[in-house]
Structure formats: C-alpha cells, structure tokens
Amino acid sequence: MVPATAAQAVPLVEVQVKGDLDAQAAPELHRLLEEALALRPQQIVVDLADCDTIDAAGILLLMDTHRRAVRDGGAVALRSPSERARRALRLAKVDRIMQLLPYANVALTPAGQVVL
Structure with a gap:
C-alpha cells in the first residue's frame, strides 16, 4: 500500500464500533484506525452508537488515534x-x-470542520 500524500488525503473516514470497547476489542479497532490514519483524513469520526461501554484500553486507543491524527493535520470526533x-x-x-x-x-x- 502506498502511503497517502497530502494531495491524496480524504476529508472524512467513519469507523463504527459495535459492542464494548474494551481491552479485548481494542486490537481489532486499532487495526481499523491504523487503516483510517493511513488515508490521512481531515476527520475521523468514531461512531459509538452501538458501543455500550468503554474501558481504559479503549480510551487510550482513542486518545492515541486523536494525537496521531492531529499531528498529521486531522482530528478525531466521537459520535453518539x-x-x-x-x-x-x-x-x-x-x-x-x-x-x-x-x-x-x-x-x-x-475547511474540514465538523458541521451538525
């Protein structure tokens, strides 16, 4: 896979979490978020509508993803x-x-800002 350049960056990537976001589920979500970050999106939206609980492992994963997205000029938002x-x-x-x-x-x- 060729890494995306700034010209190839996509505006929005959405990732949907189903079930609990805990230490057991974090590795699979980590893989999906890595793929999302590789696209260098302006915004990653993590849909939590079907996620009942989040533990420390899930929070750390979301925070790390946000830190990395910001470093590349993007952001992460959590929905529902x-x-x-x-x-x-x-x-x-x-x-x-x-x-x-x-x-x-x-x-x-x-400009890449989220509008509701």
Whole structure:
C-alpha cells in the first residue's frame, strides 16, 4: 500500500464500533484506525452508537488515534456515545480533547470542520 500524500488525503473516514470497547476489542479497532490514519483524513469520526461501554484500553486507543491524527493535520470526533460511555469519556476528560457529536448526521465544511 502506498502511503497517502497530502494531495491524496480524504476529508472524512467513519469507523463504527459495535459492542464494548474494551481491552479485548481494542486490537481489532486499532487495526481499523491504523487503516483510517493511513488515508490521512481531515476527520475521523468514531461512531459509538452501538458501543455500550468503554474501558481504559479503549480510551487510550482513542486518545492515541486523536494525537496521531492531529499531528498529521486531522482530528478525531466521537459520535453518539451511550450515557455509560459518555460518563467514562468525561471522567477521563476525553470530552475536553475530542469533540463528542450527539447526532448521526455529520458533514464537513471545506475547511474540514465538523458541521451538525
């Protein structure tokens, strides 16, 4: 696979999480997020609508993905977390670093900003 250049970057990649985002599920999500990062998107949206809980391993994976995306000029947003998942994200202060999107409809402006 040839790495994407800035000219080849895609505006948005969406990754859907089904089931709990815990230490057992983190390796598979890590693989998917690696593929997403390789595309050098302006925005990665991780859809958590079907994810009931997130543990420390899942939070660390999301934070690392966000750090790497920002380093490459992008960002990560989390969409539709359950109340339980939202509570875990707030306790870890993830909501201060990544945008939590409450709605399923997400669009990007030409500047790469998320619009609800």
